[in-house]
Amino acid sequence: MSGPAQASSASEPSFLHGMGASLLEIAQTAGGMTMLGFKVLHRLITFKFDGLELLKNLERMGVRSIPIVIVTALFTGAIMVLQAAPIVQRFGAQGLLGWGAGFGTLREIAPLLTALMINGRVGANNTAELGTMVVTEQIDALRILAIDPIAFLVAPRSVAMVITLFISTVFADVLALLGAAYAGWGLLGVSPSLFYNGLTSGLLGISDVVNGLVKSIVFGILMALSSCQFGLGVTGGAPGVGRAVNATVVASAAGIFVLDYFVSFTLP
Amino acid sequence: MSASSAAPASADRAPESQALAPPRRERTWLAQVGAGVLGLARTGAELYSIFVRTLYYIGFGRTEKGAIAQQMYEIGNKSLFFLTVVMGFLGMILVYQAGLQNLRILPDLTMLGGTFLELLVRDLAASIGALMLATRVGAGIAAEIGSMVVTEQVDALKMSAADPIDYLVKPRFIASVIMTTVLIVWSAGIATISGVATGYAIFGLSPQTFLNLSLVDVGDLTVGLSKCVAYGAAIPIVSAHSGLTTHGGSEGVGWATTRAVVNSSLAVIILNMIISAIGFVLFP
Numbered sequence: 021m022s023g024p025a026q027a028s029s030a031s032e033p034s035f036l037h038g039m040g041a042s043l044l045e046i047a048q049t050a051g052g053m054t055m056l057g058f059k060v061l062h063r064l065i066t067f068k069f070d071g072l073e074l075l076k077n078l079e080r081m082g083v084r085s086i087p088i089v090i091v092t093a094l095f096t097g098a099i100m101v102l103q104a105a106p107i108v109q110r111f112g113a114q115g116l117l118g119w120g121a122g123f124g125t126l127r128e129i130a131p132l133l134t135a136l137m138i139n140g141r142v143g144a145n146n147t148a149e150l151g152t153m154v155v156t157e158q159i160d161a162l163r164i165l166a167i168d169p170i171a172f173l174v175a176p177r178s179v180a181m182v183i184t185l186f187i188s189t190v191f192a193d194v195l196a197l198l199g200a201a202y203a204g205w206g207l208l209g210v211s212p213s214l215f216y217n218g219l220t221s222g223l224l225g226i227s228d229v230v231n232g233l234v235k236s237i238v239f240g241i242l243m244a245l246s247s248c249q250f251g252l253g254v255t256g257g258a259p260g261v262g263r264a265v266n267a268t269v270v271a272s273a274a275g276i277f278v279l280d281y282f283v284s285f286t287l288p
Numbered sequence: 289m290s291a292s293s294a295a296p297a298s299a300d301r302a303p304e305s306q307a308l309a310p311p312r313r314e315r316t317w318l319a320q321v322g323a324g325v326l327g328l329a330r331t332g333a334e335l336y337s338i339f340v341r342t343l344y345y346i347g348f349g350r351t352e353k354g355a356i357a358q359q360m361y362e363i364g365n366k367s368l369f370f371l372t373v374v375m376g377f378l379g380m381i382l383v384y385q386a387g388l389q390n391l392r393i394l395p396d397l398t399m400l401g402g403t404f405l406e407l408l409v410r411d412l413a414a415s416i417g418a419l420m421l422a423t424r425v426g427a428g429i430a431a432e433i434g435s436m437v438v439t440e441q442v443d444a445l446k447m448s449a450a451d452p453i454d455y456l457v458k459p460r461f462i463a464s465v466i467m468t469t470v471l472i473v474w475s476a477g478i479a480t481i482s483g484v485a486t487g488y489a490i491f492g493l494s495p496q497t498f499l500n501l502s503l504v505d506v507g508d509l510t511v512g513l514s515k516c517v518a519y520g521a522a523i524p525i526v527s528a529h530s531g532l533t534t535h536g537g538s539e540g541v542g543w544a545t546t547r548a549v550v551n552s553s554l555a556v557i558i559l560n561m562i563i564s565a566i567g568f569v570l571f572p
Binding site: 105140262274 | 370373374377378380381382384385389392393403406407410411415419420422423424427428430431432434435438439537538539541542543545546549550553554557558560561564565568
């Protein structure tokens with residue numbers, strides 16, 4: 021089993037050729053996502069999308085992701101405090117713990133980790149579903165019935181995913197701070213009220229919260245478009261679906277970090 | 289079809305992929321919680337069984353020439369570009385945000401580099417890198433093993449009296465433990481370089497001030513490296529479990545992949561919490 025695979029990797033085209041090919045592939049994916057984005061936007065502006073499907077997807081994507089978001093957020097908050105603990109003890113700055121955990125959580129960690137978890141659960145699942153529909157020719161069947169697959173499948177899913185990620189991030193912000201407050205109480209003896217004071221003492225503003233929430237919307241749009249794009253482009257049966265899911269998750273995760281940088285940089 | 293390998297742990301997840309109305313109506317709230325707990329316990333037992341069998345086969349299994357090298361290439365070399373991009377951006381984001389916040393309180397940025405490096409070594413390089421590997425490697429392993437289950441190749445292995453754990457999981461496990469450690473050390477280097485560049489370009493910090501290793505001690509290094517090994521061991525076990533419990537055609541492969549990504553990410557976060565807490569107690 022290992023023999024032929026190794027041989028083919030050895031006789032692959034040159035490094036430069038491979039780099040060019042992957043660059044073209046990335047450009048093709050990005051272009052496809054942009055086109056899909058415009059198509060979805062067109063359906064949304066003209067109200068040609070399925071409302072019932074949107075509600076169903078919100079239930080499946082949003083409500084079903086709540087346990088993961090809760091676990092991730094609580095643990096993340098606790099980890100933030102564990103990481104800040106040596107610094108706090110070194111400077112004896114118990115009052116600043118709320119501020120430190122607060123800005124890290126609100127601006128970066130909560131949006132980022134929530135997006136990564138939702139990407140794994142919802143984004144991958146969405147690709148798998150659309151990919152299965154493509155492989156079993158259900159999308160072609162929709163076209164034959166004169167049902168627009170973008171209005172019926174892609175647009176509701178995209179909107180549902182953006183809403184899911186936005187609400188999950190709000191949820192995760194609150195829960196992560198709760199986890200941080202109680203971890204600080206248990207580990208460092210910083211009372212929750214002192215933590216709350218540090219959080220609201222004026223060093224953190226509404227702009228920090230808005231910054232995180234803008235990020236969540238951007239990540240949501242990216243995830244929605246990439247998962248739909250990869251799902252609709254599946255070829256080659258069951259292994260193809262697996263490959264597409266893998267490709268979506270990787271592309272979205274890399275895209276999330278790249279966009280995170282640009283959003284952090286452009287917003288004050 | 290693949291009922292023999294589709295272990296009972298997936299029973300509690302089955303309703304998710306099918307129509308959800310009937311079983312929900314019948315079960316009471318308490319029964320649902322109970323079923324969830326039982327499913328969780330069963331999954332835990334299965335993960336433990338796979339882990340122990342993998343360790344057994346590392347000692348007493350058969351040796352296939354080149355299998356581990358091929359998996360190391362799949363897991364390591366093919367993740368290199370992805371991880372480099374992500375960690376490069378992570379270093380820039382962290383230094384930019386931390387510097388910005390630091391300036392709100394005090395205008396002195398000399399400790400920024402030292403604190404950044406300490407955090408990177410102790411936690412962020414390993415954890416963020418492993419979360420990325422959980423998505424890339426975990427999804428890959430689950431998709432590959434899942435396709436094998438669906439196309440009955442795993443059953444064929446069992447028919448030939450070959451344990452799929454020995455043939456499929458063991459090489460991936462060894463390769464993942466080694467390559468995760470290597471990749472995370474590499475990605476910490478990348479994040480440091482991009483952090484230095486950001487500090488110099490935006491805050492005017494000289495690289496000499498920034499590369500302040502005085503805060504990084506043996507404790508930080510131990511915690512960071514033990515995290516690498518723990519994540520490297522957890523990701524293939526969790527994803528192989530998802531792959532081996534695949535059922536139901538191409539849709540099943542998709543579900544297995546999803547589950548692998550979510551569960552191995554959760555495993556990384558939970559292990560991070562546990563190891564960080566132990567590290568906090570041992571190396572205050």
